[in-house]
Amino acid sequence: MVIPAWNWVPQVISHVFWYRKQAFQLKEDTYADWVLFAVQAGLFRYRIGEASGEAGFGDAVLCPPGMAFQREVLEPVTFHFYTIAWHALPVEGGLPPSVPARAELRDALPGHAAVPADVSYTEVSSSDGVYAAADVASLSISPSPGLPVRFTWRDHNRLSSTYFYMEQLARLRPEEPSPVQWNHFLQDLWQLYWMEQEVSRQAEERRGQDPLMQEAERWLRQQAFGPIVLKEFGERLGLSPVQLTRKFQGAYGVTPMDYLTSLRIQKAKALLLETEMTLEQIAEQCGYENGFYLSRMFSKTVKTSPSQYRKAHRV
Numbered sequence: 001m002v003i004p005a006w007n008w009v010p011q012v013i014s015h016v017f018w019y020r021k022q023a024f025q026l027k028e029d030t031y032a033d034w035v036l037f038a039v040q041a042g043l044f045r046y047r048i049g050e051a052s053g054e055a056g057f058g059d060a061v062l063c064p065p066g067m068a069f070q071r072e073v074l075e076p077v078t079f080h081f082y083t084i085a086w087h088a089l090p091v092e093g094g095l096p097p098s099v100p101a102r103a104e105l106r107d108a109l110p111g112h113a114a115v116p117a118d119v120s121y122t123e124v125s126s127s128d129g130v131y132a133a134a135d136v137a138s139l140s141i142s143p144s145p146g147l148p149v150r151f152t153w154r155d156h157n158r159l160s161s162t163y164f165y166m167e168q169l170a171r172l173r174p175e176e177p178s179p180v181q182w183n184h185f186l187q188d189l190w191q192l193y194w195m196e197q198e199v200s201r202q203a204e205e206r207r208g209q210d211p212l213m214q215e216a217e218r219w220l221r222q223q224a225f226g227p228i229v230l231k232e233f234g235e236r237l238g239l240s241p242v243q244l245t246r247k248f249q250g251a252y253g254v255t256p257m258d259y260l261t262s263l264r265i266q267k268a269k270a271l272l273l274e275t276e277m278t279l280e281q282i283a284e285q286c287g288y289e290n291g292f293y294l295s296r297m298f299s300k301t302v303k304t305s306p307s308q309y310r311k312a313h314r315v
Contacts, residue, residue, distance in 0.1 A: 042077030156262035
């Protein structure tokens, strides 16, 4: 029986918050359980099996048990280190006693992580019905070429908000386990990812790989920190402001302005923590006219002022 990917739900075994880690103590490690590195800031290089790349804000790297996880910090990295197990939600018709004892998982998670060829499970009763609890210890790892392990979220504003509260929880209760809260945030990240995937899939069907919107996204990234007039860019593409906004949101799930703001705010966060620049200087580096406007946009997006953010996150 193949269980759809969205029916597999991660459950927290443990969580550790790492702030601006300069280097990993071990350049390579192998874990007994599944692990997820959700990057809040900074950048690191990774290799898991045949999969390799770089992960920064907006990314998370998932590593199965028993596989070597190679990693190297490129920029001081702040991340949430989850150890997880898997549970399968009831599929249509539930999980009757006749379900085979081994449920295939590889095809259930296409394009996201190195997954086992199969996974043992036992039926577990709960108030929400019958769940298939993955037996992590019995996972049979079978790597395949081109093994992707990285998750990427597009809604940076939404993700920033989640990470903000995750960090607050980590700082408020550094010694106190909070499995319920940490599980809540993990589910939030997981469901947001799959919702974005579905929105993206539907958008791709609608746009048919619209080259104009691909050009628009590339242009926004390249010009993000300079003066931008979206109206003029839209005219270059032969689109009115309304058409540009509608088509871009259909393609990427956010408006061009929200996308631009997320890029600028992330750079502002990095400069606040990594430099002694004034707000005026940071505003200039991030494409804003002055510090007052940057402060307004920052507070609106991050739910705290730049000065409070700098004070709270620096150690």
